Amino acid sequence: MKEFAELYRALDAATATKRKLAAMESYFAAAIGDETRRADAAWTAYFLSGGKPRQIAPAKALRALVLAQTGLPEWLFDQCRQRTGDLAETLSLLLPPAQGEEELPLHRWMSERLLPLRGKSDDEKIAALSQWLSRLPDDERFVLFKIITGSLRVGVSKSQATQALAQASGVDPQQMAMRMMGFAQSERAPQARDFERLTAQEPQEASAGAQPYPFYLAHSLQAPLNEIAQQLGDPRDWQIEWKFDGIRAQYVQRNGKAALWSRGEELITESWPEFAHLQRWLPDGTVIDGELVVTDGADVSGDDLSGLQPFSVLQRRLGRKQITPKILREWPAALIAYDLLESEGRDLRQMPQHERRAALERLIGATRARAHDFGDRALLRLSPLVQADDWAALDALRGRAREFFAEGFMLKSRNGIYGAGRRKAADGASVWHKWKLDPYSVDAVLVYAQRGHGRRSGVFSDYTFAVWDRPAGQKDRTLVPFAKAYSGLTDAEMREVDRIIRATTRETFGPVRQVAPAMVFELGFEGIGPSQRHKSGVAVRFPRMLRWRKDKPVEEADTIEVLQALIAS
Amino acid sequence: MDLICATPRGLYCPPGDFYIDPWRPVDFAVITHGHSDHARPGSARYLCTQQSLPILEKRLGSISAQTLNYGETVERNGVRVSLHPAGHVLGSAQARVEYRGEVWVASGDYKLEDDGVSAPFEPVRCDVFITESTFALPIYRWRAQQALADEINQWRRENSAQGRASVVYAYALGKAQRILRHLDASDGPIVCHGAIEPLNAIHRALGASLPATIALDELDKRHATRAIFIAPPSALGSRALTRLGAYSDAFASGWMQVRGDRRRRGVDRGFVMSDHVDWPGALAAIAATGAQRVLVTHGFTHTLARYLREQGLEADEIAGYEARDNDLETDET
Ligand SMILES: [Zn+2]
Numbered sequence: 038m039k040e041f042a043e044l045y046r047a048l049d050a051a052t053a054t055k056r057k058l059a060a061m062e063s064y065f066a067a068a069i070g071d072e073t074r075r076a077d078a079a080w081t082a083y084f085l086s087g088g089k090p091r092q093i094a095p096a097k098a099l100r101a102l103v104l105a106q107t108g109l110p111e112w113l114f115d116q117c118r119q120r121t122g123d124l125a126e127t128l129s130l131l132l133p134p135a136q137g138e139e140e141l142p143l144h145r146w147m148s149e150r151l152l153p154l155r156g157k158s159d160d161e162k163i164a165a166l167s168q169w170l171s172r173l174p175d176d177e178r179f180v181l182f183k184i185i186t187g188s189l190r191v192g193v194s195k196s197q198a199t200q201a202l203a204q205a206s207g208v209d210p211q212q213m214a215m216r217m218m219g220f221a222q223s224e225r226a227p228q229a230r231d232f233e234r235l236t237a238q239e240p241q242e243a244s245a246g247a248q249p250y251p252f253y254l255a256h257s258l259q260a261p262l263n264e265i266a267q268q269l270g271d272p273r274d275w276q277i278e279w280k281f282d283g284i285r286a287q288y289v290q291r292n293g294k295a296a297l298w299s300r301g302e303e304l305i306t307e308s309w310p311e312f313a314h315l316q317r318w319l320p321d322g323t324v325i326d327g328e329l330v331v332t333d334g335a336d337v338s339g340d341d342l343s344g345l346q347p348f349s350v351l352q353r354r355l356g357r358k359q360i361t362p363k364i365l366r367e368w369p370a371a372l373i374a375y376d377l378l379e380s381e382g383r384d385l386r387q388m389p390q391h392e393r394r395a396a397l398e399r400l401i402g403a404t405r406a407r408a409h410d411f412g413d414r415a416l417l418r419l420s421p422l423v424q425a426d427d428w429a430a431l432d433a434l435r436g437r438a439r440e441f442f443a444e445g446f447m448l449k450s451r452n453g454i455y456g457a458g459r460r461k462a463a464d465g466a467s468v469w470h471k472w473k474l475d476p477y478s479v480d481a482v483l484v485y486a487q488r489g490h491g492r493r494s495g496v497f498s499d500y501t502f503a504v505w506d507r508p509a510g511q512k513d514r515t516l517v518p519f520a521k522a523y524s525g526l527t528d529a530e531m532r533e534v535d536r537i538i539r540a541t542t543r544e545t546f547g548p549v550r551q552v553a554p555a556m557v558f559e560l561g562f563e564g565i566g567p568s569q570r571h572k573s574g575v576a577v578r579f580p581r582m583l584r585w586r587k588d589k590p591v592e593e594a595d596t597i598e599v600l601q602a603l604i605a606s
Numbered sequence: 607m608d609l610i611c612a613t614p615r616g617l618y619c620p621p622g623d624f625y626i627d628p629w630r631p632v633d634f635a636v637i638t639h640g641h642s643d644h645a646r647p648g649s650a651r652y653l654c655t656q657q658s659l660p661i662l663e664k665r666l667g668s669i670s671a672q673t674l675n676y677g678e679t680v681e682r683n684g685v686r687v688s689l690h691p692a693g694h695v696l697g698s699a700q701a702r703v704e705y706r707g708e709v710w711v712a713s714g715d716y717k718l719e720d721d722g723v724s725a726p727f728e729p730v731r732c733d734v735f736i737t738e739s740t741f742a743l744p745i746y747r748w749r750a751q752q753a754l755a756d757e758i759n760q761w762r763r764e765n766s767a768q769g770r771a772s773v774v775y776a777y778a779l780g781k782a783q784r785i786l787r788h789l790d791a792s793d794g795p796i797v798c799h800g801a802i803e804p805l806n807a808i809h810r811a812l813g814a815s816l817p818a819t820i821a822l823d824e825l826d827k828r829h830a831t832r833a834i835f836i837a838p839p840s841a842l843g844s845r846a847l848t849r850l851g852a853y854s855d856a857f858a859s860g861w862m863q864v865r866g867d868r869r870r871r872g873v874d875r876g877f878v879m880s881d882h883v884d885w886p887g888a889l890a891a892i893a894a895t896g897a898q899r900v901l902v903t904h905g906f907t908h909t910l911a912r913y914l915r916e917q918g919l920e921a922d923e924i925a926g927y928e929a930r931d932n933d934l935e936t937d938e939t
Contacts, residue, residue, distance in 0.1 A: 121865070494867070495870075496870070
């Protein structure tokens with residue numbers, strides 16, 4: 038546990054990527070030659086690649102434990118919690134100092150102590166934890182509480198963790214990325230042998246089991262049209278598709294088993310049971326990269342986009358824990374196929390894009406009749422290709438993206454391979470670009486503020502924004518809150534806003550402050566839809582602050598009609 | 607009537623007709639210590655400890671001041687005033703005020719641990735205790751100073767081993783000298799910022815043993831990776847630092863206890879080091895005074911007052927002093 042706590046602290050404190058990589062690399066390198074530490078390192082690799090075991094004890098039990106040990110009143114605990122912005126940190130700072138120290142390796146903490154706690158009563162949990170915690174060295178507390186509360190997050194990306202593992206073990210980074218796929222799948226207890234497999238020198242058969250390939254990701258394209266034209270050259274060198282607004286997913290079918298993986302490398306097969314049907318007519322050894330969307334059930338095939346539903350509908354289905362037959366009927370899903378990564382058990386990723394596309398079209402063509410026989414031809418669709426002679430024409434077409442609830446275009450180099458992550462081509466050029474629509478934007482008024490968490494704890498950084506319910510000049514206008522946003526400001530701006538909030542607070546509701554409406558922000562978002570859950574009647578996606586409109590008086594902020602018009606467009 | 611009450615100019619003693627750490631110029635100011643939010647310019651006469659005077663003169667220029675030794679008493683309009691060690695910074699004091707058998711103590715800023723630089727805190731029995739509350743939340747609990755010193759020295763050695771100089775941002779009066787005391791000269795050059803060195807000189811003149819220090823422009827660049835540079839927080843990111851080459855930086859403050867505050871500072875490391883009392887220390891100090899009534903200033907006033915009331919004491923916040931709550935823009939002084 039000591040080494041893991043130290044690594045966690047080092048990663049948490051480091052601001053430079055180079056130092057983070059160095060810390061991880063030296064941790065893993067030291068673990069490779071030591072059996073106990075290999076078992077620990079399996080868990081570390083799991084955590085660093087985004088693995089999160091479910092909460093082991095609920096917040097209320099942990100709070101009760103600390104209240105009992107400190108004798109503090111509840112309100113004071115809550116104030117501490119508000120000050121730190123983090124439960125695990127509050128617990129670790131409040132717990133009385135340890136009495137004697139006991140060192141237990143991370144994997145034993147996990148397998149012998151924490152995981153077996155699940156299913157026990159809160160009282161049993163409190164009793165066991167109190168005993169263990171009394172001998173836990175102070176500087177290991179925070180990370181342990183992070184694990185127990187199910188909120189362990191480390192400021193490294195999965196690809197950085199992969200890079201460090203590759204460096205430490207000498208395994209090729211691409212190969213490592215492949216081995217890491219699914220490593221962080223939830224509910225998995227990693228073992229020493231998993232880490233040994235990760236770092237083993239001999240090549241492994243990648244396509245064994247239902248492991249997906251690392252997803253290839255696009256770079257964002259944000260430049261004036263003439264620069265884009267200059268950078269990308271002839272549009273005919275690019276395979277152009279809509280960037281659909283669903284869930285990027287890989288369908289993996291091998292050895293008679295089908296699995297669906299999200300881009301976050303979560304196995305989502307169970308939430309989307311209809312895709313099990315695909316194996317009735319797709320050949321084994323098939324891996325398709327596509328976009329998971331919800332439709333209205335239109336019985337279409339090929340690249341017909343009829344019946345696609347907006348993301349808000351997909352979100353409703355995601356919100357359901359139980360996937361009942363009614364849900365399958367009401368919100369049927371489809372996979373829009375972008376790419377074929379494996380065919381007849383053969384890895385196609387090194388093939389040029391246009392050849393993979395041809396293979397994908399052949400596969401869908403050849404299976405169409407069988408799919409129709411089973412009545413689920415609409416389940417697998419083909420992402421249509423967009424063609425135009427020049428970039429200006431494409432730019433004009435791009436405006437139609439919202440008709441298909443798409444976010445813009447994907448541009449894929451016709452001769453490019455299917456890489457891993459955001460990797461660029463050997464000459465440094467991006468192989469895949471996303472060319473998104475400009476986000477929607479409105480001018481909205483800051484009405485509520487709340488303290489942030491983590492890096493922003495203590496500063497009022499999370500805001501609620503409102504628009505007017507009626508046009509200017511009308512009597513009794515009120516502001517209707519419609520979105521929360523916390524990103525987009527510089528630290529300096531945030532501090533300034535923070536000061537104004539403190540000075541203009543009208544009322545305090547727990548952690549929330551209502552402020553005098555005085556600050557107008559241009560708020561950008563990427564999608565908008567009607568919503569019954571929101572008082573404003575609208576819900577926006579990915580809202581963020583684009584600009585602080587200090588020039589704009591509150592009276593000139595937008596009205597709810599502007600939002601409604603955006604939905605209609 | 608209260609012997610000491612809050613006024614727009616600061617804490618005021620009506621029968622004695624004097625202020626304690628007033629915010630604005632007054633006729634007679636009792637000053638607990640030399641930090642800028644306690645010792646302000648413009649008053650006609652000052653009363654402070656002997657050790658505080660050179661610091662006040664450095665900050666306020668030439669002033670008309672009367673000094674006291676710790677424990678020595680003066681009388682003003684029948685009110686007896688004496689100053690007692692607060693353990694906060696060199697010369698810092700609690701003000702004891704006695705009138706017609708009633709004793710009030712205004713703590714100023716204080717801490718309980720002996721820092722080796724200032725005279726250690728002495729509890730003073732009183733009827734009413736006015737306490738600061740900068741860190742009066744139970745999450746603020748300081749580690750023993752030796753553990754902290756080890757941490758700083760180890761960090762410095764690791765930096766040297768990796769070819770980096772070390773920079774610690776710490777307040778010029780108090781914290782800078784505390785850190786200096788724990789540094790090992792054999793680890794490499796100890797460099798002090800121009801805002802800190804004059805205060806070192808005052809400490810040395812009053813008998814503190816501090817290691818030898820040099821100015822940044824005296825540093826031989828070949829030894830930079832072994833050097834540690836102590837600078838006030840205002841030096842963060844300043845151009846002078848380029849002289850050090852590659853460096854790792856750290857901030858020394860009680861606020862560094864909370865991860866979010868640490869990260870917001872944008873430095874590589876946070877050392878939890880404060881010249882203010884922590885939560886258990888504040889409770890112990892209050893108990894030791896025997897006071898039945900406690901007034902709370904500077905910091906988490908509301909929290910501490912409420913907690914004390916629930917413990918059966920008569921406790922109130924003093925208005926106008928709550929601003930330090932969460933306000934990280936305020937220097938910890
Ligand atoms: Zn002070």
